[in-house]
Amino acid sequence: MTAPSTGLKQQIWRRRPVMGAPVAHGASDHLKRSIGTFQLTMFGVGATVGTGIFIVLQQAVPKAGPGVIVSFILAGVAAGLAAICYAEMASAVPVSGSTYSYAYTTMGEMVAMGVAACLLLEYGVSMSATAIGWSGYLNQLLNNLFGFQIPHALSAAPLGSDNPGIVNLPAMILIVMCALLLIRGASESAVVNTVMVIIKLGVLALFVAVAFTAFTTDHFAGFWDKGFWGITGAAGTIFFTFIGLDAVSTAGDEVKNPQKTMPRAIIGALITVTFIYILVAIAGLGTQSADEFGSDEQSEAGLAVILTNILHGQTWAGTILSLGAVISIFSVTLVVMYGQTRILFAMGRDGLLPSMFAKVNPRTMTPVNNTIIVAAVTGILAGFVPLDYLWDLVVDRHAGGIHRGLDRRGHLARPRTRPARSFKVPGYPVTPVLSVLACLLVLFTLPPITWLWFTLWVSAVLIFYLAWSRRHSALNAGGADGYIPTAVPGDDDVMFVEDPKDHHFVTKHMDEP
Numbered sequence: 001m002t003a004p005s006t007g008l009k010q011q012i013w014r015r016r017p018v019m020g021a022p023v024a025h026g027a028s029d030h031l032k033r034s035i036g037t038f039q040l041t042m043f044g045v046g047a048t049v050g051t052g053i054f055i056v057l058q059q060a061v062p063k064a065g066p067g068v069i070v071s072f073i074l075a076g077v078a079a080g081l082a083a084i085c086y087a088e089m090a091s092a093v094p095v096s097g098s099t100y101s102y103a104y105t106t107m108g109e110m111v112a113m114g115v116a117a118c119l120l121l122e123y124g125v126s127m128s129a130t131a132i133g134w135s136g137y138l139n140q141l142l143n144n145l146f147g148f149q150i151p152h153a154l155s156a157a158p159l160g161s162d163n164p165g166i167v168n169l170p171a172m173i174l175i176v177m178c179a180l181l182l183i184r185g186a187s188e189s190a191v192v193n194t195v196m197v198i199i200k201l202g203v204l205a206l207f208v209a210v211a212f213t214a215f216t217t218d219h220f221a222g223f224w225d226k227g228f229w230g231i232t233g234a235a236g237t238i239f240f241t242f243i244g245l246d247a248v249s250t251a252g253d254e255v256k257n258p259q260k261t262m263p264r265a266i267i268g269a270l271i272t273v274t275f276i277y278i279l280v281a282i283a284g285l286g287t288q289s290a291d292e293f294g295s296d297e298q299s300e301a302g303l304a305v306i307l308t309n310i311l312h313g314q315t316w317a318g319t320i321l322s323l324g325a326v327i328s329i330f331s332v333t334l335v336v337m338y339g340q341t342r343i344l345f346a347m348g349r350d351g352l353l354p355s356m357f358a359k360v361n362p363r364t365m366t367p368v369n370n371t372i373i374v375a376a377v378t379g380i381l382a383g384f385v386p387l388d389y390l391w392d393l394v395v396d397r398h399a400g401g402i403h404r405g406l407d408r409r410g411h412l413a414r415p416r417t418r419p420a421r422s423f424k425v426p427g428y429p430v431t432p433v434l435s436v437l438a439c440l441l442v443l444f445t446l447p448p449i450t451w452l453w454f455t456l457w458v459s460a461v462l463i464f465y466l467a468w469s470r471r472h473s474a475l476n477a478g479g480a481d482g483y484i485p486t487a488v489p490g491d492d493d494v495m496f497v498e499d500p501k502d503h504h505f506v507t508k509h510m511d512e513p
Contacts, residue, residue, distance in 0.1 A: 044269025
């Protein structure tokens with residue numbers, strides 16, 4: 001064990017250097033840069049659209065009624081403000097780890113550990129939730145194509161339900177498939193995801209086209225009946241679905257020219273996702289009353305059921321939509337799992353988790369160990385915990401928007417510590433403050449049980465930090481094996497490594513040992 005050489009106060013507030021950060025004993029120092037702007041944008045779209053439209057619409061509409069359109073706009077504005085802050089941070093700190101790495105660079109080690117707790121719970125819960133939604137659409141597809149479904153006992157969780165099963169086996173199988181693909185390689189996963197996203201967008205275009213044939217404005221009557229709290233409560237649920245933007249920022253170590261590529265991908269994904277969400281929500285609400293969204297018939301595969309009803313029992317459109325949902329929710333789970341494994345990789349490389357989380361397969365250049373661990377934990381959640389329970393654990397996603405705004409307001413605002421960046425937040429400091437306020441508004445609508453689980457989880461992680469992580473941090477004297485190579489903007493063939501102590505630069509080519 002590496003003994004800390006500084007006091008507790010210094011350990012809590014010490015910050016990771018942007019360039020030349022130390023690598024913990026036994027950890028790999030980098031991943032392979034193989035992802036371009038378009039593929040990274042598709043990561044963001046792929047991780048977001050499937051969750052929001054194929055699952056959340058049936059959760060949000062009963063809360064807000066027709067006013068859910070406003071809920072989507074509020075969630076999009078809040079996510080957009082945070083995304084702009086994300087874009088600047090991604091250009092300034094172009095490494096894996098998302099807001100964990102940003103907080104470590106700007107606000108200190110213990111704050112970064114708290115942010116990591118939010119991210120790990122966020123990704124794990126959302127991954128399991130989307131896998132459960134995939135199970136429902138798979139059953140719908142099998143019923144339409146072959147006239148049978150996976151038995152309820154093997155497609156429903158055993159806990160917290162009036163009609164429990166034994167295990168949600170399809171959800172667990174999906175997580176295993178995603179893990180196998182990620183172990184295969186990041187570039188291969190990016191290609192598969194891009195294909196799935198294109199199919200997803202085509203299927204949603206079909207839904208909109210068919211839905212508008214039955215569109216009537218009568219279904220928007222009573223637009224404001226659910227009131228302020230109903231609309232903002234639905235916005236809280238919808239905001240959870242913008243998790244795809246986080247996934248973009250976890251790819252810093254595998255993106256070509258990350259200082260320019262990551263901001264472009266984040267903004268591009270945000271615009272695409274928000275437009276699609278609102279368009280599909282308007283089309284869906286125009287076909288049926290808000291009350292029907294909460295029916296048992298639509299609880300698992302709502303959009304497919306809507307199309308079947310429009311076509312008076314014809315199942316071809318619903319079958320195509322179910323197929324698209326099966327493919328698209330696969331991409332959601334894939335990208336979210338990718339993001340969580342890269343956050344764990346960054347934490348292991350920094351020494352705040354055991355180095356096994358940052359060990360990379362020399363052939364595929366992927367963190368195999370932590371991918372297997374993530375698949376095991378989230379597979380158990382997906383197989384044995386109901387979807388409604390998982391939705392109650394999303395507070396950390398909203399807290400994420402707050403610490404993104406604080407990152408932008410924090411140490412990076414000081415000229416002495418400000419790293420170079422290719423994108424700057426417009427309207428600073430107003431935009432970060434609005435981002436924080438928007439997230440606080442959403443947080444205020446969440447139920448007490450959500451706050452309870454959030455508090456327990458973050459407390460457990462911070463106790464782990466005080467007991468173990470701070471003593472093994474790569475920032476401790478003698479705690480590092482070397483330094484992280486950082487790509488030069490615009491040059492994929494050269495790496496620079498900066499010693500954080502004396503600021504001398506050493507260059508090396510990527511093909512050198």
